[in-house]
Amino acid sequence: MIVCVCRRVSDQQIRQAAAEGAVSLECLQFELGVATQCGRCADCASRILGDARAASAPSSLPMAHLQRAEQAA
Ligand code: FES
Numbered sequence: 001m002i003v004c005v006c007r008r009v010s011d012q013q014i015r016q017a018a019a020e021g022a023v024s025l026e027c028l029q030f031e032l033g034v035a036t037q038c039g040r041c042a043d044c045a046s047r048i049l050g051d052a053r054a055a056s057a058p059s060s061l062p063m064a065h066l067q068r069a070e071q072a073a
Helices: 011-019 025-032 042-055 060-072
Strands: 002-004
Touching: 002 042, 011 025, 011 042, 025 042
Parallel strands: none
Antiparallel strands: none
């Protein structure tokens, strides 16, 4: 799916950038040019980046549960 019509950037390109270390919209703007013209794609691109980063960090969820359990004890 094309996310950024102006720069012809797809969701797959954003997911790939996330896998390669992109951590913010600014990173996507620098690497892919997404949201650097009309800006209408910024929210969607940020959401896809966030989803991709969350999906690629499966160990963070168990750690969060562990920290909450320690705080409750
Ligand atoms: S749709 Fe991405 S900058 Fe216009």
